[in-house]
Amino acid sequence: MDIWSDDRDPIDAAIDDVARRMTGGGPQAGFTARVLARIEGARPPWRVSPRWSALAATAALVVIAAMAYHWWPADRKFTISGPAGDSRLNQTAPARIEPAPVAQGGIVHAPPQPATRNSEAHGGSERTRPITPPMALFSEVDALAPSGLELGRLDVDRIAQPDPITIDRLETFSIALEPIGEGDRP
Amino acid sequence: MSTVCVDDADLVEHARQGDAAAFGELIDRHRSAVFRAAFAALGSHADAEDAAQDAFFLAYRRLDSFRGRASFKTWLLTIAWRQAINRRRSLARLWRHLTVSWRDDRAGVVLAEIAAPGPTPETAAADKQLRIAIRRAIRRLSPTLRDALLLAQSGEHTYEEISVMLDAPVGTVKWRVSEARRRLRKQLISNGHVGIAR
Numbered sequence: 001m002d003i004w005s006d007d008r009d010p011i012d013a014a015i016d017d018v019a020r021r022m023t024g025g026g027p028q029a030g031f032t033a034r035v036l037a038r039i040e041g042a043r044p045p046w047r048v049s050p051r052w053s054a055l056a057a058t059a060a061l062v063v064i065a066a067m068a069y070h071w072w073p074a075d076r077k078f079t080i081s082g083p084a085g086d087s088r089l090n091q092t093a094p095a096r097i098e099p100a101p102v103a104q105g106g107i108v109h110a111p112p113q114p115a116t117r118n119s120e121a122h123g124g125s126e127r128t129r130p131i132t133p134p135m136a137l138f139s140e141v142d143a144l145a146p147s148g149l150e151l152g153r154l155d156v157d158r159i160a161q162p163d164p165i166t167i168d169r170l171e172t173f174s175i176a177l178e179p180i181g182e183g184d185r186p
Numbered sequence: 187m188s189t190v191c192v193d194d195a196d197l198v199e200h201a202r203q204g205d206a207a208a209f210g211e212l213i214d215r216h217r218s219a220v221f222r223a224a225f226a227a228l229g230s231h232a233d234a235e236d237a238a239q240d241a242f243f244l245a246y247r248r249l250d251s252f253r254g255r256a257s258f259k260t261w262l263l264t265i266a267w268r269q270a271i272n273r274r275r276s277l278a279r280l281w282r283h284l285t286v287s288w289r290d291d292r293a294g295v296v297l298a299e300i301a302a303p304g305p306t307p308e309t310a311a312a313d314k315q316l317r318i319a320i321r322r323a324i325r326r327l328s329p330t331l332r333d334a335l336l337l338a339q340s341g342e343h344t345y346e347e348i349s350v351m352l353d354a355p356v357g358t359v360k361w362r363v364s365e366a367r368r369r370l371r372k373q374l375i376s377n378g379h380v381g382i383a384r
Contacts, residue, residue: 011379014313015370018320019339023226027235031221032213035242036206042243 194258202249213242216259219342220266223351226336227270229325237273241266260350263343267351316379323373327366334362 192208194215200208220241225234245252245265252261324332337348338359349356 011316011371011374012367014316015320015324015367016339018317019324019336020341022229022321022324023222023336023340023342025221025225025231026218027221027238031217031235031239032210035213035239036210038239038243039209039246040206042247 195254198249198252198254198258201246209246212258212262216262217242219259220262222340222342223263223266223337224270224273226333226340227267227274233273234270237270238266240273241269244269256350260347263347263351316374319374319377319379320370323370324366326373327369331362331366331369334359335366338363 192211194212197208197212201212217238221234221238224237224241225231228234228237241262245262248265252258324335327335333352334348337343337351338345343351345356345359348359352359354362
């Protein structure tokens, strides 16, 4: 291309032409094939599409859940209520301690009543759980506690008396305080 | 799959699902633009081809991160430009670039001799000298100005694409191109080349 035939300033035309030549050309033949071969060579054989990965992950979760359900010990089943459940677990589940009445200004305020007490009014009679008094709960728990340890007589008198500790007079040194100079201030 | 009338977004979707032919079509469509961007940054044909190859390889691995906010070409050029700049920053590449600069100059002389059909021997000689001087002056520009000028003159990239690649507003890119021209002209005048040209 003759740069002098351009209508623009010849210097500008020459600059543009040289700059174009400095970025001209293209990759050698077979560039696409080389890139694809590199991609194919770097692709791990186990790589699958994201859809298959998601499907495989879901299947694995289902299998794990089924195995966990199958191998979960039956005696560790936790039930909150129910007549056929383990009696001990049924007793420990409703461990709700009622707050004591609060006296303010001579007036005793009853604690707020939980909504479950009125659940029958909302038609939820089957979901209602009988609330057992805390004392009855503790007594039943106490009945399940192991019997007390039987110990022989403890001879407390035979324990030696400790030697008295004498503390000498503490020596203190006087501490001189001086004002901080201007240069010492942070 | 016939890829004649398929746009880039469809090809990207097919490539994501493992269609190598679709990605091959994307390479064919944009390899020239990617190569020229890398060539503008590196100034070496071999380095530019390596950087372009790295850019396509990286783009394939990151296809899932392409959201389609910009065009695929712009996204690809951004990757290519970063690859090229990283390569340029490498000391080893810089050393090789310095050692082959003389050969590049000779190649520039040969190209100028082939491409300069001056009407008279005097004009042809002046043209050749001017091209060599411009080439050297472009190399001496700051990378910021040189990158903008070469990308703008490559004929493969719009100002919007250059703006994304250089992470600068379009107005700034245009100013850099103009400033690069102004400095080149000033240097050529100070070296007496304008007198030769006229």
